[in-house]
Amino acid sequence: MPQPPSKVSSIGLALVALALPGAASAQALQCAVSAAPIRVRPDLPSAREPSRNLPIGSYTLAISWSPQYCREHARDAGARFQCGGGNRFGFTLHGLWPDGIGREWPQYCRRTTLLPDRLIRGMLCTTPSAQLLQHEWAKHGTCMPVRPEQYFARSRGLYAALRYPDMNALSRGPLTAGRLATAVARVNPGIRADMMRITATRQGWLDEIWLCLDKSFRYARCAPHAGGVDPGAAIRIWRGGGR
Secondary structure (H helix, E strand, C coil): CCCCCCCCCCCCCHHHHHCCCCCECCCEEECCCCCCCCCCCCCCCCCCCCCECCCCCEEEEEEEEHHHHHHHHCCCHHHHHHHCCCCEECEEEEEEEEECCCCCCCECCCCCCCCCHHHHHHHCCCCCCHHHHHHHHHHCHHHCCCCHHHHHHHHHHHHHHCCECCHHHHHCCCCEHHHHHHHHHHCCCCCCHHHEEEEECCCCEEEEEEEEECCCCCECCCCCCCCCCCCCCECECCCCCCC
């Protein structure tokens, strides 16, 4: 349940897993939502990102590695909540994306208004960007037969159920995308390495993990065109703090 805006919201201690062995759940070591007004702008289709009403064939749950994001965007005004003010995150929820039956996917399926302030506040310690929340609903959520509250409840529930390996230990040795996927699968019963795709920067730093689901939101083997780097590709994990 969302915290009142006048209170500080602190959730999770699982980022401690960066220093401790074993699996971790929630990924916010410290998250404080202030009472300051939340401002978002409409997120609309464009010539580059057109509206596409297509049948849904599957889904992708995308989670982002926050230390790498903040390494690249710490000075961006839109990243202040995630990367400044004492907030610290490990994996954050990027979004839940409907996929098509082929290579094309549905997006911007119907018009929408701005998300309510209370809904955004309740999600900021999971997806630490108000504008990204508006984008995810406008681009992806509108293609599902649900209301915003249902869309974010579904994505947050899937995200909250995930467990993570010791990212600190993994970052200190030779690592491939396949080995990282195997490590994530090992701490998540029912998920296999071939049910996820690892994405990376051009320099080989971990960016995101994309988990593949079927139409019933059960984890499933990813399609060949699901994206991500080759399982044999070398991956590095940025821990932050110049380390």
